[in-house]
Amino acid sequence: MNLKKIVSLVSVALISILIVYGFVLMYQIFSGNTKFADKELYVYVPTGSDYEQVKHILEPYVKDISRFEMVAGKTSYPENVKAGRFLLKNGMNSYELVKAMKFNDPVSLAFNNQERLENFAGRVGSQIEPDSLELLNTFRDSIFLKENGFTEENVLVMFIPNTYDIYWNTSAEKFRDKMIKEYNKFWNKERTAKAAAQGLTPIQATILASIVHKESVKKDERPRIAGVYLNRMRLEMPLQADPTVIFAMKKKSNDFNQVIKRVFYNDLIMKSPYNTYVNIGLPPGPIAMPDITALEAVLNPEKNNYIYFCASVDRFGYHEFAATLAEHNVNAKKYSDWINSQGVQR
Structure with missing residues (x-):
């Protein structure tokens, strides 16, 4: 066999090897390399994790970790590990997996x-x-x-x-x-100015909004309730808000999982900075996290002459409002009679 044929055979052999290697490489890079049933899932890489820890996190979800390692090494991923939350999709290949581990997906x-x-x-x-x-x-x-x-x-x-x-x-x-x-x-200039127009700072407005929020789930009623409380504050009356008493009761017992449906006289006289029956003005902090509608209700209250309100018997979830104590007493008795008939004790 002459030299020319030998060179030709060696060349063919090398080309064949390169072709096979190319196919193997393509398989390692582009064939599916996941083993979870869900359509997609998130993996979490804690702050300070290194490449070895990432592989340990991925192993339950990857068919062949060596294929992942091969692609990762060629893309400098081991030296550039990121902490965060990463989205994996079923059927991802090794290249896609490595790419996914470079994109920190935000949490909503x-x-x-x-x-x-x-x-x-x-x-x-x-x-x-x-x-x-x-x-x-x-x-x-x-x-x-x-x-x-x-x-x-x-x-x-x-x-x-x-x-x-x-x-x-x-x-x-x-x-x-x-x-x-x-x-x-x-709390931009406009909202801060609206709070000031009610005689409130942003903090005070939010504390009041937390009471409004707890008083009614009916968003369309909240501006009216805010108006009542602001009327009371201008008259230097106690707010007399049952939700503040309920909060004080929960705080005293350190049990915020309890459900309190009814407040009694002995509850109204309990000593607590959150009890707005015995203290004039706002409590020292919010009794809940008010939503935007409650905040906007305080900033844009209904202008009314109401001083009192109590839960309505005829319109579930709403309240009956009154400008005088006599009117309020009628509404309050109606509600008290109804709640007694329901057997609500606490």
Whole structure:
């Protein structure tokens, strides 16, 4: 066999090897490499994780981790691991998996109607990486509170209920800083001026809104209720809001899971800074996280001469309003008779 034929055979062999290698490489890169049944799922990479930890996280969902490693190595992923939340789709190939692990998918974080800072921290901690204790400590940081004019009792007013796009691995401090920016954005010049027109600061307006929020689930009625409370405040009357008494009762027992449907006279005279039957003015902090409609009701209250209201027997969820005590007593007796007939004790 002459040299020319030998070179030709070697060339053919090399080409064949390269073709086979190419097919193997293409298979490793572009064939499906997932093994979960769901259409898609999220994996979470904690802050500070390295490449080995990422592989350990992915192994339950990847058919052949070596194929993933091969592609990852060729794209410099091991040196550029990111923390966060990452979306995997069923049937992804190794290239797509590596690409997915480079895209931190934000969380649509939602919260509303939390009664206490502790409940709120738990709600947020279930959606992003920092746990509830870390969040609580950050919210209660004395320097932060002082710089922004809050106290531990009223800092809950800072959190405006909404849905926010935020990265899962956002730190507690960065989350808090984002929330104070959203708070300042909400309390623009127009809303601050509207609060001032009612004789309120933004913090006071939010505390009042929390009472309005708890008084009625009927959003169309909230401006009227806000008007009543503002009338009482102008007359320097106690607000006499049952939801503040219920909050005080829960706070005293440290049981915020209990459902209290009825308030009795002995409850109305309990000593608590949150009891607006024995204290004139607003409580030291919100009794819940008011939603936007309750806040807007306080900023845009109905102008009326009502001083009293109680739950309506005829229109479930609504209230009956009165300008005089005599009128109110009629409405109150009607409601009391009805609730007694229902056998509601607490």
